[in-house]
Amino acid sequence: MIGPHMASNAALAIVMLREAGYAWERLAAALDGRRIEAAVPGRTQRVSGESGPAVYVDFGHSPDAFEKTLAAVRRITPGRVLMLFGADGDRDTTKRFDMGRTAALGSDILIITDHHPRHENPDDIRAELLTGARAAVSATEILEISPPERAIVEANSRVGDGDAILWAGPGHQDYRDIRGVRVPYSARELARRALAAAGWAPPAPSWVVPYPRDSTPDSDPTRPA
Numbered sequence: 001m002i003g004p005h006m007a008s009n010a011a012l013a014i015v016m017l018r019e020a021g022y023a024w025e026r027l028a029a030a031l032d033g034r035r036i037e038a039a040v041p042g043r044t045q046r047v048s049g050e051s052g053p054a055v056y057v058d059f060g061h062s063p064d065a066f067e068k069t070l071a072a073v074r075r076i077t078p079g080r081v082l083m084l085f086g087a088d089g090d091r092d093t094t095k096r097f098d099m100g101r102t103a104a105l106g107s108d109i110l111i112i113t114d115h116h117p118r119h120e121n122p123d124d125i126r127a128e129l130l131t132g133a134r135a136a137v138s139a140t141e142i143l144e145i146s147p148p149e150r151a152i153v154e155a156n157s158r159v160g161d162g163d164a165i166l167w168a169g170p171g172h173q174d175y176r177d178i179r180g181v182r183v184p185y186s187a188r189e190l191a192r193r194a195l196a197a198a199g200w201a202p203p204a205p206s207w208v209v210p211y212p213r214d215s216t217p218d219s220d221p222t223r224p225a
């Protein structure tokens with residue numbers, strides 16, 4: 001986990017352990033001179049290997065989450081930061097403008113795609129996000145690519161060693177909600193496959209892939225061709 005906000009969470013965890021009765025000496029021994037690796041599935045989870053771009057999949061889906069996570073990724077990335085995200089349908093629409101604006105201000109390349117459209121038209125959701133992104137005073141390159149299966153492939157084609165991709169929104173989830181149908185879906189697996197297709201060597205998945213590993217389902221099987 002990366003970023004000052006995660007450090008704050010870790011500090012709170014230490015306080016909770018102390019309140020639960022753990023001795024300071026035991027906590028200090030665990031922390032003294034060591035780097036504690038903590039991984040929470042879908043929370044700024046790195047799915048890439050040692051070579052090529054660093055690719056993170058995150059569950060954040062608010063302007064505040066975007067700002068904090070982009071700053072954290074920027075701090076450890078020597079090259080460019082590409083952000084990829086969509087927004088929930090049938091949820092708070094008032095934050096979409098600020099989501100787009102914050103994403104554009106914090107990234108070098110921004111790709112707006114789809115998330116859970118639910119019963120909304122995904123084209124309309126993307127349009128609202130794009131309005132906010134284009135209102136930002138920045139030199140960020142802004143693209144609109146749907147579906148996300150194609151968006152993550154395009155994202156990988158635009159980055160290289162030293163760069164980073166932050167895919168915000170889907171996190172650990174293993175489905176997309178499309179007109180009430182939960183379609184099997186894994187952003188982590190799609191990102192991993194896109195890395196492999198681009199010639200990088202991602203690690204084997206540490207998550208359950210919700211569909212056969214030799215296939216990727218259509219993003220929206222209920223949508224007319």
